[in-house]
Amino acid sequence: MNLKELGYTTRLQEYRRANQLEDFQLGRVIAEHKERYVVQTSEKTFNAEITGNLRFSAQGREDFPAVGDWVALQTYDADAAIIHKVLPRFSMLTRQAVGKYGEIQIIAANIDVAFIVQAIDRDFNLNRMERYLSLCNHSVIQPVILLSKTDLADKMQLEETIIQIQKRVKNTAVLPLSSETKDGYEQLEQFLEPYKTYCFLGSSGVGKSTVVNHLAGSEVLKTSAISSSTQKGRHTTSHRELIVLPNKSIVIDTPGMREIGLTDNADGIELTYDEISELAKQCRFNDCSHTSEKGCAVLRAVEDEMISEAMLENYKKLLREQLHFSSSVKEKRQKSKERGKMIKAILNEKKRDKFYD
Incomplete structure (x- = not known):
């Protein structure tokens, strides 16, 4: 596999040359497991970790690698490597980190198009759809709405649902899709261009992994049915994963997200x-x-x-949420600044005491 097939561009090549990174191997993060990364290079796949310096200098979670990132790395074993630098991103999908005060979680990086997947039956929710659209618009990522499982609705329900979406959402393509009848797949495949990166967003059980498997022509991702007792989706996809499709387009599947908290959006x-x-x-x-x-x-x-x-x-509601997050970040930074001043004052005092002793 050459780097172009992973989405490598002349802009990345110019950055690599200008920043003297040509002695490092270049690869793209295709999976992440609790700060361990799987990186695909032109030669092979490596299990990688970041350097201590990169960890120490990080100002926040967004300074760490994420699926979709391009990284400069150095190999030290047959399949092991160290990541020295994350190359600049041209886009980044983020949300509030669940249960972490004022912190950002990266969903995926360097995305061209995001498919917002909602099932026409139990999952359909216009408010949630607008949350996803806000994430995409903030990162200048083209959104496309995939209305999945349309075989579960009759023609009238399908038409009424599309009208509902179009009344609330302007200038965004809506693609009805059924993985059972395969209706809509021809239109979907027309969106997929070679060497561009696409991300699938949506709740658990809406059919994201099933769609990717169909596009890949094989079961590259695990799938499971909706729970019959709760009618809720199961978290089949446990981590983000980048896959190159037969037509050379690149897709990232993501775990289902119940919470989509906005950041500075x-x-x-x-x-x-x-x-x-x-x-x-x-x-x-x-x-x-x-x-x-x-x-x-x-x-x-x-x-x-x-x-x-x-x-x-x-x-x-979304504006109130965004303002609350911004104020949380500001407060957190202020506390960190005050803590830094206090530590500096203590160290200076210890130096003075040592001098007089």
Whole structure:
């Protein structure tokens, strides 16, 4: 396999040359297991770890490698290597790290197109769909909505669901898809260009791994059925994994995500809700909260049924969440700065005591 088949570009080549990384091997992270990485080079696959210096200098989780990253590495055994540097990303999908205050989790890096997968039966949720769209728009990643398991709906339900999506989501392709009847796969395959990277996002059980297996022409990922007792998906995909398809396009499958907390995604939210953002410019007050203010153009649009109340409420909810995350990060950084000052003061005091002794 050559590097081009993994998505290597002239921009990466120029960066490698300009930063004198030509003595290192170059590879792409294809899987991650608790800070152990599987890296594919042009020669073979290596199990890799990061250097102590890279770990020490990291300001946050986003400074560590992620699936989809290009890395400079040095091999020291038949299948082992050390990662010395993560090359610049042109895109990065992130969410709030679950259960970790003010921290970011990288979903995947260097993505061209993200397929947002929702099943037409139990999983369909417009609010969640808009969350995913905000993540994509923040990272300037083209989103495409895959409406899966359409064999479980009749023609009228399918048409009504697509209309629902198109009323809430503008300028985004919607592809109905059935892995049972294979309807929609021809249209999906037309999206997949050689050497570009595609990511599949969605809850457990919506059929992401099944779609990837079909595109790959073999069962490269494990799949499982929906639980009959809970009607919830099972976490078949336990980690992110990059796969090169027969047509030379590259896909990343991700574990199902129940929580999609936004990070510093204000611009992504504004792009997702561009209709509301434009209306807000016509509001009487610059700091209008679109709740009860007189002269609010957004509330007037809701009354005139130009936009739905549900859409406005989700917009305000995502903005509140984003502001809370930003304030959490600011508070965390302030505490870290104060702790650093305190440690420095203690060390200086110890130096003075040692001098006088």
